[in-house]
Amino acid sequence: MIACLARVGLAIALLGAAGCSEAEPGDAASNKKSTTASRAEKARTMTIIELASGSRRWDAQIDDSATARDFLDQLPLTLALKDYGGNEKIADLPRPLTREGAPDAVTPRAGDVAFYAPWVNLAIFYRDGHHSPGLIRLGRLQHEAADLAGLGPLTVTIRRAERSQ
Numbered sequence: 001m002i003a004c005l006a007r008v009g010l011a012i013a014l015l016g017a018a019g020c021s022e023a024e025p026g027d028a029a030s031n032k033k034s035t036t037a038s039r040a041e042k043a044r045t046m047t048i049i050e051l052a053s054g055s056r057r058w059d060a061q062i063d064d065s066a067t068a069r070d071f072l073d074q075l076p077l078t079l080a081l082k083d084y085g086g087n088e089k090i091a092d093l094p095r096p097l098t099r100e101g102a103p104d105a106v107t108p109r110a111g112d113v114a115f116y117a118p119w120v121n122l123a124i125f126y127r128d129g130h131h132s133p134g135l136i137r138l139g140r141l142q143h144e145a146a147d148l149a150g151l152g153p154l155t156v157t158i159r160r161a162e163r164s165q
Contacts, residue, residue, distance in 0.1 A: 048161040053154045062139035066100040076159035087127035105133040111145040
């Protein structure tokens, strides 16, 4: 009798395990659909900003992060950009941005638009920079950033582009 009950218990355990293994492919498909939906949602929420100075225009795609959204909440802005370190243009922001979920440091690349938390400023890199604690990437210019290098100080108006999605 005990041997019979043990076989029944084993059979139930095996059936339960088989049922679990059948659910795994469905879970994977569900995860794949969720990931695809997340990508589509991110594409729909992409924000483009325009930086304008006289007849010059630069567009930047803004990341989907808490810091970037906080930056977008400050727009439109008119800022005086000045050269700093031979690789970026900087300007003071009206207030600090949240650092929620941001990395402790990043290594900026030419074209990056970033927030430097210790100085509460916007940084637009026209050359690669050094690994910098307190630097948070906001997005990236959609055009060549090198043309910023030859410009002296300039006043820019930053606003959401009409073609933001």
